[in-house]
Amino acid sequence: MKISRLVPDESGIIAWPTLSVSKKSVVTVGVFDGMHRGHQALLRRVKDLATQHESFSVVVMFDPRPGVIHQYAAAHGGAEAGDADQLDDSLELMGIDDRLRFMRQIGIDQVFIIRYTLAFSAKSYRFFLGQLVGKLGMRTLVLGKDAAMGAGRAGDVKAIDTLAQATGVFELDVMDDLGPGYTRVPSRIIPDPPAQAGEPEDPTAGMTKAEYRAWSKKHDAKQVRVWSSTNARYLLSQGRITAANEVLGHCHCIDGLVVRGEQRGRTLGFPTANLDVNITGYVPADGVYAGWLVDLGESSGSESEDATRISAAPSMDARVAKGSPWRWAAAISIGTKQTYVEQTGLTERVVESYAISDDWLDLYGHTVRVEFAAFLRPQVRFDGSEDLSEQLKRDVEQTRSLTD
Known part of the structure; x- marks a missing residue:
């Protein structure tokens, strides 16, 4: 799978590459945050149609999420967002790397990651689709029934279908309603x-x-x-x-760097992997959960612009796979450490995971994945370490049962 990052110029124009002068493409467009069952079905449809017509299967994906850019503009007098570091997207379900990994597994040929900007969003859907036809050789556009694109989201499926029939240069394939309504x-x-x-x-x-x-x-x-x-x-x-x-259609997960915490879990007999505050993925409500901890490897210490860094590496599939030696059942805690807050004065929200393993795991400086399987109990304040330790034992046994 080929991955290309494209950044619009100040006027919102994208310098699209030409995929082929002869081979057509089947295209879909969206954010694909979370890669839920509907997304997966849509991508499989793209792949199937591309195979039938001997065409490229192409995904055009936006990053950051459009809603984040428009929220930033609303809060900053209509200004264009600069670096992605300026943006707070605490509602993002899944990072780009994981979305790409799903697309690679489905067999998508080409993914274009478009840096979403206000200038780009001001272009009409007619202009945008014309670019896809002219540069990517789009013969078929696959969308869900509630899709909309272009300035003011004027390009809904009805408008796009009218355009497709009027021009005759591409066809619109609309996915039927999927799921339980x-x-x-x-x-x-x-x-x-x-x-x-x-x-x-x-x-x-x-x-x-x-x-x-x-x-x-x-x-x-x-x-x-x-x-x-x-x-x-x-x-x-x-x-x-x-x-x-x-x-x-899969376990929700978050990724983060393991950092040193108070190391109180170690004294209780339950050493935990504490995540840095910069977490990729949506952090669920506070509480204790059953799930898994996956070691994704030692961090390089810097974020690479190369989108293939994680997503395109087959070794990543091996690490997250069931039965992987880098994967352990884990009891996961999200929230403040209420039992000790009066003693420490620390009120920060923390994500920490106790990996159920017979071996000592030194994961400091490693990026890990925390996968969630079930909610166990709310966060509560215990009278002391002994009571907390007894509850942790019960949490671990319940986790074993749910993840066996």
């Missing part, structure tokens, strides 16, 4: 840690229509697909890991 989620996603042990229940389950309408009004809820990044993000914010993983 629609649901409603609050328009503003606010993390709400579960108060009880065990997988949290759907708060709207069993509601009458009147109760559901009242709940929707109270939370200013909007309708979204069940298989959507927005719904997955909401479920994770409520600690509903099992439901979120069902939407994603």
Whole structure:
């Protein structure tokens, strides 16, 4: 799989390369955050059509997420965002590397990662699609039914289909509705840690229509697909890991650098891998979870602009695979260390994982992946180290059972 990063000029124009003077391409466009079941089905459709027509399978992906750029502009008087470091995207489900890894596994030929800018977003969908036809040889565009693109999101599937039929230079292939339909989620996603042990229940389950309408009004809820990044993000914010993983079709995960913490876990007999604050992926609601810890290898100490650094390396697939020697079941804690906060004065939110292993694991300076399988219990304050240690033993046994 070939990966190209393209940056629009100040006017929003992209210098697209020419893929071929004779071979056509089947293209899809989007962010693909989370790479949920709907995304996976869409990409497989692109691959299948490309194979049938002996064409290139092409993905045009935006980074950063468009919503982040527009939010930055709204908060800074319409200014264009500069470095990605300026941007706070705490709602991003999955990093670019993992999205690329999924695309490589599906068999996509070419991925273009477009640096999303305000100038680029101001271009009409007609202009954008004309570029894809002229430069990439697009013969077929594959989209979901709710897709929209171009200035003001004017290019919905109806408008694009009209353009395709009028010009005759490409065709639009619209994916049928996938998944179990629609649901409603609050328009503003606010993390709400579960108060009880065990997988949290759907708060709207069993509601009458009147109760559901009242709940929707109270939370200013909007309708979204069940298989959507927005719904997955909401479920994770409520600690509903099992439901979120069902939407994603894989375990939700976050990546981060292991740093030295207070090393209190070591004194309790449960040494943990503490993640640096710069975490890739959406951090679920505070609580204790069962899951896995995966050693992705020693960090180089700098972020590479080479998108193939992780995603295109077959060794990464080997590390994250089930049964990998770099993979361990783990009890995962997210939140402040309430038992010791009065003693230490530290109130920072911490992600730490205890890998269930007979061997001592020295992971300092390594990038690790934390995968979430189930919610175990909320964060609580214990009277002391002994009570906490006993609870940690129970957490570990429960984790063993759930990840066996």
